[in-house]
Amino acid sequence: MGVVTVPGVLREVVGEIEGMQVHPWDLRDPPPDQDRIEVVVAPPWRAPWITRLDELPALRGLQLGSAGYEHALRLLPPGVELSNAVGVHDTATAEMALALILAAQRDVPDFVRDQPAGVWPGPRQRRSLADSTAVIYGYGGIGQALARRLRACEVRVIAIARRARPGDGVVEQVYPASQLSEVLSEADILAVAAPLTAATRGSLDASALALLPDDALVVNVGRGPIIDTDSLVRECSTARLRAALDVTDPEPLPPEHPLWTTPGVLVSPHTAGSTSAFEPRMARFVRSQLAAYRTTGRLPHVVATGGA
Numbered sequence: 001m002g003v004v005t006v007p008g009v010l011r012e013v014v015g016e017i018e019g020m021q022v023h024p025w026d027l028r029d030p031p032p033d034q035d036r037i038e039v040v041v042a043p044p045w046r047a048p049w050i051t052r053l054d055e056l057p058a059l060r061g062l063q064l065g066s067a068g069y070e071h072a073l074r075l076l077p078p079g080v081e082l083s084n085a086v087g088v089h090d091t092a093t094a095e096m097a098l099a100l101i102l103a104a105q106r107d108v109p110d111f112v113r114d115q116p117a118g119v120w121p122g123p124r125q126r127r128s129l130a131d132s133t134a135v136i137y138g139y140g141g142i143g144q145a146l147a148r149r150l151r152a153c154e155v156r157v158i159a160i161a162r163r164a165r166p167g168d169g170v171v172e173q174v175y176p177a178s179q180l181s182e183v184l185s186e187a188d189i190l191a192v193a194a195p196l197t198a199a200t201r202g203s204l205d206a207s208a209l210a211l212l213p214d215d216a217l218v219v220n221v222g223r224g225p226i227i228d229t230d231s232l233v234r235e236c237s238t239a240r241l242r243a244a245l246d247v248t249d250p251e252p253l254p255p256e257h258p259l260w261t262t263p264g265v266l267v268s269p270h271t272a273g274s275t276s277a278f279e280p281r282m283a284r285f286v287r288s289q290l291a292a293y294r295t296t297g298r299l300p301h302v303v304a305t306g307g308a
Contacts, residue, residue, distance in 0.1 A: 003058075004039040004290060005031065007065075013283035017290050027052055039063060039293055041286055042072070044278070050075050061299040063289055065282055066273070067093075067142065068223055069303050070196045076306030083299040087141050088285050089273040093246075094145035096272035097191055097221045098153075100244035104217050104266055105129060105189075127215075129153040135160060135187040137204075138194025138222055139174050146191060146221075147171060158183050162199070177203075184211035189219060196223035206231035209241065217242045221272050224249030229259065236262045246272045 005025035006014050016022065023032045026043050027050055037056045044065030053059060054077050061081045064072060069084045076082055103109065105127040114121060134150050136143045139161040147157045147170045157171050160183070164176040175183065177199065184190065190212060194200045204218075204227040212218070212235075220227055224247040235241040242264035250257070251270060259265055292300050 002038045002294065003033050003036040004041065004293075005037055006041040006286060007043040009044070010041070010279065010283055010286065013279050014286050015283075017287065017294070019294050020290060031055060039290065039299065041065070044282060053077055053080065060297075061293065061302075063286065063299060067140075068195055070223070073304055076304065078307030080306040081299060081302045082304045082306070083289065083301045084303050085282065085285060086301045088278070088281050090141040090145040091281075092275045092277055093142045093193070093221050093272040094149055095275075096246055096268070097142075097146050097193070097219055098149045100219055100221075100246065100266060100268065101129065101134075101150075101189060101191070101217065104219075104242055104244040109266055129155050132156070132188040133158065133186050134189040134191055135180075135183050136191045136193060137177075137180060137226075138192060138200075139171075140193070140195070142221065143191075143193040144168070144170065146193060155189075158186065181208060181211055184208060185213060187212055187216055189217045192218070192220040192222040192226055194222045194226060196225055200226045202226070202228055204228065204232075206234075209235050212241060214240055215242065217244060219244045220248075221246045223247055224251050233258050233262055236264050239264060244268075246270055 003021045005023045007026050008024040011024040025031055031037060031052060034056055036058055038058050039061045041063045042050050042065055050072060053075060059080050064084050067084055067089050069082060072082055107126055133156045135158045136147055137160045139159040147159060150157050151170055159171040159174045160177055160180050161174050162177055165174045167173045206228060209231050218241055229249045232243055236243055244266040246268045247270050248259060253259060259267060289299050
């Protein structure tokens with residue numbers, strides 16, 4: 001009978017798995033039944049501090065609770081396969097991206113600042129989502145979920161992914177990353193939902209940001225280092241661009257960092273996936289992953305292998 005561990009916060013909602021022994025473990029205390037553990041489900045909110053995997057001689061798979069996985073690559077023992085939480089965070093992260101976009105376009109932060117003082121500003125025209133163009137950089141599950149929501153707001157959506165592919169009924173065509181610079185000049189909104197890889201790290205640098213039209217909004221729900229932070233601060237400090245960021249570089253953002261006070265920048269503390277929907281969705285996903293492992297001996301959605 002295979003032995004697997006799940007974080008304590010998920011143990012009750014995951015329940016029992018036929019043909020497997022399921023132990024609660026948050027990867028900090030000594031592992032239970034350590035010589036027989038084959039699969040570890042990582043704690044969803046403390047994944048950067050995964051430790052003790054090298055103490056598990058039978059370990060074959062590590063299941064993350066996040067879509068991003070770059071932080072876990074260096075922690076994988078040789079031969080251990082890494083799977084990410086495909087689809088679990090799509091809806092919540094797309095909701096947050098849409099909330100950030102609407103808040104920034106309709107100047108909601110200004111209203112929040114005015115409310116304690118009882119300020120009723122005079123009428124002026126606000127930006128609309130309707131009839132605008134959004135470029136989504138990273139057209140995986142999160143990017144697709146965001147595109148559906150933006151289309152409902154009557155937004156024209158241009159999708160960018162690693163490779164070109166036909167449209168999906170939401171967008172007419174998915175363009176390759178090599179054409180990103182060709183479409184940035186059309187973006188009223190640039191929404192970043194890409195994973196952090198060698199190809200995407202720093203890809204939105206000063207030259208890329210300079211291609212965006214004046215007053216464009218840069219939204220990041222992917223990973224902070226995809227955008228060159230210093231370049232973004234310079235663009236926003238002159239009010240040429242605006243930004244709404246759920247992820248930043250560095251992260252956590254230090255109290256003295258200029259992003260906190262740069263005009264036109266809205267920051268949320270990497271909270272897109274932390275919603276009431278997470279635990280039941282993650283539990284269903286873990287159960288399906290472990291059922292597949294019981295049948296095939298491998299976790300689906302492998303994104304990397306230790307030592308490879």
